[in-house]
Amino acid sequence: MRIIKIMLAILIIMMSVGVINFDVSTARETTIIDRVKTSKDVVPELTPVKYNELGTMTASWYGPGFHGKTTANGEIYNQMAFTAAHKELAFGTYLRITNLKNGKSVIVRINDRGPYIEGRDLDLSKGTAIALGMIKRGVIKVKVEEIEVEGVLPSLVLN
Numbered sequence: 001m002r003i004i005k006i007m008l009a010i011l012i013i014m015m016s017v018g019v020i021n022f023d024v025s026t027a028r029e030t031t032i033i034d035r036v037k038t039s040k041d042v043v044p045e046l047t048p049v050k051y052n053e054l055g056t057m058t059a060s061w062y063g064p065g066f067h068g069k070t071t072a073n074g075e076i077y078n079q080m081a082f083t084a085a086h087k088e089l090a091f092g093t094y095l096r097i098t099n100l101k102n103g104k105s106v107i108v109r110i111n112d113r114g115p116y117i118e119g120r121d122l123d124l125s126k127g128t129a130i131a132l133g134m135i136k137r138g139v140i141k142v143k144v145e146e147i148e149v150e151g152v153l154p155s156l157v158l159n
Contacts, residue, residue: 051096051145059084059097060115060139063126071112080127085112087121094147097124099132099140106131107147 063079071077073091084095089110098105108128115123120139124132134140 048150050148050150052148054095054144054146056100056141057121057144058119058139059122059124059134059142060117060120061124061126061129061134062114063129073111075111077112077125078127079125081125082106082108082128082131083111083125084108084128085114085123086110087113087115089146096145096147097122097128097132098143098145099134100143101140102133104132 062085066077067079069077071083072085077083084097086093089095091110093110094107095110096105096107106128108124112123115121122142122144124134126135129135132140132142
């Protein structure tokens with residue numbers, strides 16, 4: 001009986017502060033988008049993005065031993081950022097990496113050189129590896145596409 005009283009008291013408190021609401025409302029919440037007014041003549045300016053297939057590559061991940069150290073492009077390495085190392089691609093190049101086993105994709109930025117182990121093409125940050133679901137495997141095959149934004153050179157992309 002004591003437990004029922006305690007549960008009833010918690011329920012009443014939650015209802016009074018608005019955590020639980022049994023009110024059925026047909027009112028629609030207004031968002032910022034609902035309040036934005038635009039002319040019917042306005043056409044949004046879109047920037048074309050192309051994905052250039054670079055093929056299938058072997059990717060590994062690196063992180064803990066390098067976290068906080070300087071990368072080849074001079075920035076401080078953050079193992080949880082979505083970055084990657086490649087032997088030749090220009091710093092600032094953006095790639096869409098897709099895990100061929102599970103279909104998960106992520107966009108990374110090249111900021112370092114490597115990998116230095118035979119047979120590997122990309123070294124991905126730990127954060128990228130987590131997003132792709134490859135932490136336990138360590139090395140996987142990935143589909144790699146370079147992201148090209150029309151009118152923007154890779155060297156002009158923010159690093």
